[in-house]
Amino acid sequence: MTVFLVGAGPGDPGLITVRGLDLIRRADVLVLDRLAGDQLPLEARADCLQIDAGKAPGRVAMTQAAINACLVEHGRTGALVVRLKGGDPFVFGRGSEEAEALRHAGIDYEVVPGISSSIAAPAAAGIPVTHRGLSTHVTIVTGHEDPAKPETQTDWAALARAGGTLVVLMGVGRLARIAEALINAGRAPETPVGIVEHGTLPTQRVTTGTLATIADVAAEAGVGSPAVTIIGDVVAVRDQIGWTERLPLAGRVLAVTRARAQADGLTRRLTDLGAKVISAPTILTVPLATEPIDAGSYDLVVVTSPNTPALLLAAIGGDARVLHGAELAAIGPGTAAALREVGLVADLVSERAVAEALLERLADRVAGKRVLIARAEEARDLLPDGLTHAGALVDVIALYRTEYAVPVGDGPLAADAVTFTSASTVRALVAAYPERDLSGLAGISIGPVTSAAMRELGVGIALEADEHDLDGLVAAVLELLS
Numbered sequence: 429m430t431v432f433l434v435g436a437g438p439g440d441p442g443l444i445t446v447r448g449l450d451l452i453r454r455a456d457v458l459v460l461d462r463l464a465g466d467q468l469p470l471e472a473r474a475d476c477l478q479i480d481a482g483k484a485p486g487r488v489a490m491t492q493a494a495i496n497a498c499l500v501e502h503g504r505t506g507a508l509v510v511r512l513k514g515g516d517p518f519v520f521g522r523g524s525e526e527a528e529a530l531r532h533a534g535i536d537y538e539v540v541p542g543i544s545s546s547i548a549a550p551a552a553a554g555i556p557v558t559h560r561g562l563s564t565h566v567t568i569v570t571g572h573e574d575p576a577k578p579e580t581q582t583d584w585a586a587l588a589r590a591g592g593t594l595v596v597l598m599g600v601g602r603l604a605r606i607a608e609a610l611i612n613a614g615r616a617p618e619t620p621v622g623i624v625e626h627g628t629l630p631t632q633r634v635t636t637g638t639l640a641t642i643a644d645v646a647a648e649a650g651v652g653s654p655a656v657t658i659i660g661d662v663v664a665v666r667d668q669i670g671w672t673e674r675l676p677l678a679g680r681v682l683a684v685t686r687a688r689a690q691a692d693g694l695t696r697r698l699t700d701l702g703a704k705v706i707s708a709p710t711i712l713t714v715p716l717a718t719e720p721i722d723a724g725s726y727d728l729v730v731v732t733s734p735n736t737p738a739l740l741l742a743a744i745g746g747d748a749r750v751l752h753g754a755e756l757a758a759i760g761p762g763t764a765a766a767l768r769e770v771g772l773v774a775d776l777v778s779e780r781a782v783a784e785a786l787l788e789r790l791a792d793r794v795a796g797k798r799v800l801i802a803r804a805e806e807a808r809d810l811l812p813d814g815l816t817h818a819g820a821l822v823d824v825i826a827l828y829r830t831e832y833a834v835p836v837g838d839g840p841l842a843a844d845a846v847t848f849t850s851a852s853t854v855r856a857l858v859a860a861y862p863e864r865d866l867s868g869l870a871g872i873s874i875g876p877v878t879s880a881a882m883r884e885l886g887v888g889i890a891l892e893a894d895e896h897d898l899d900g901l902v903a904a905v906l907e908l909l910s
């Protein structure tokens with residue numbers, strides 16, 4: 429097999445090449461870059477070995493030598509290795525050094541070009557890097573080289589004289605000195621400058637100024653990396669042809685909570701309306717092997733989520749009669765309904781599906797009782813601690829573990845609105861952020877059942893769709909945000 433040096437594109441997962449995506453889906457080994465994004469790796473096979481070269485254990489990035497060695501090592505095994513790199517692998521990506529290392533080791537490789545942030549971030553901000561009559565050439569330069577240092581390999585004075593468009597990568601920290609060097613070499617202080625942070629991503633932001641002002645403007649705005657700086661008259665063209673602002677959901681960030689495969693239709697429609705879409709966590713329930721439990725010896729069995737009843741029944745040997753002597757308590761109506769599905773009726777149900785609510789109901793009646801709590805591995809200890817405190821003898825059994833089908837970060841919670849298309853998407857979001865107060869969330873619900881789950885779990889509802897389908901949901905998003 430071969431090692432593939434694949435460009436991931438500038439950030440938006442929709443901007444990878446068809447060949448690049450196909451290779452990710454077939455990869456045995458995926459070696460990731462810090463700028464490769466967190467969505468594309470989700471396309472890999474479940475058994476694909478993923479190596480995060482940008483954030484190795486201990487959170488220190490792997491050295492280039494270690495990455496080269498890693499590619500050679502896995503390339504030798506005959507595995508299909510994909511080295512996924514932000515933008516284009518050969519534009520300041522050190523992809524050429526990786527190619528050299530592979531050539532040196534006698535391992536075949538192929539380069540799959542990517543859309544470089546150097547042209548994509550300006551384009552996504554409405555800035556053309558060339559424009560007839562304004563700029564006939566564009567220079568892509570690293571801002572890593574400090575113009576103030578004598579050993580710099582970049583001839584900033586020559587770049588200033590050459591005019592045209594200058595696109596600076598990796599230069600946010602050195603903006604003041606770069607601007608000063610260009611002005612000193614004769615570039616007009618009023619030359620327009622634009623900075624595009626997080627180009628093509630939901631968090632994209634554009635800051636503009638002139639060569640004379642940009643360092644101060646950027647400092648004021650708190651501009652951070654990754655960002656591309658565009659210097660030249662083309663920056664002003666944005667005022668005429670910038671299109672993103674004209675779409676009804678321009679500048680809006682929406683979190684979509686559907687399972688990935690189903691999300692695409694909704695994601696596509698929101699994206700077409702100008703929104704940036706973040707995938708919110710959806711949940712996989714992974715059953716855990718348990719020791720046989722003597723469930724008949726408990727006075728009270730507490731079931732904590734709709735996932736638990738079926739797994740509990742399996743853990744006690746499939747015969748519900750074992751529980752005949754125990755009272756059954758369920759967190760929330762959803763859990764009670766799941767109990768009924770396996771032929772069990774809860775004696776006590778909390779109205780809201782949170783541990784606090786059930787604890788309140790149970791605290792004054794469990795003293796001296798033997799209590800079994802059946803729950804998820806990662807559940808909070810509020811219930812066992814609270815019941816123990818109330819005098820109960822508590823055993824806990826972890827029946828399953830939840831895994832998130834999308835990485836959990838704060839992105840979805842910071843979105844302008846979060847769409848919910850079913851009660852299970854509500855539960856997934858709540859499970860992903862157990863410690864967070866979600867009552868202030870601008871949730872958009874597809875219909876009454878979903879809204880009921882949101883109320884029960886304390887998730888904020890900004891709007892419920894009039895028509896309970898995707899059209900209705902999109903209409904609700906437009907009503908709320910356009």
Ligand code: SAH
Pocket residue numbers: 438439463513514515516517518519520521543544545546549596597598599624625626627628629653654655656
């Ligand atoms: N090979 C990459 C560049 C790697 S160097 C490419 O072709 O895009 C890393 C630099 O790229 C960052 O410091 C930043 O200047 C730029 N960059 C990468 N992704 C970006 C993005 N989404 N928005 C703005 N700049 C980005």
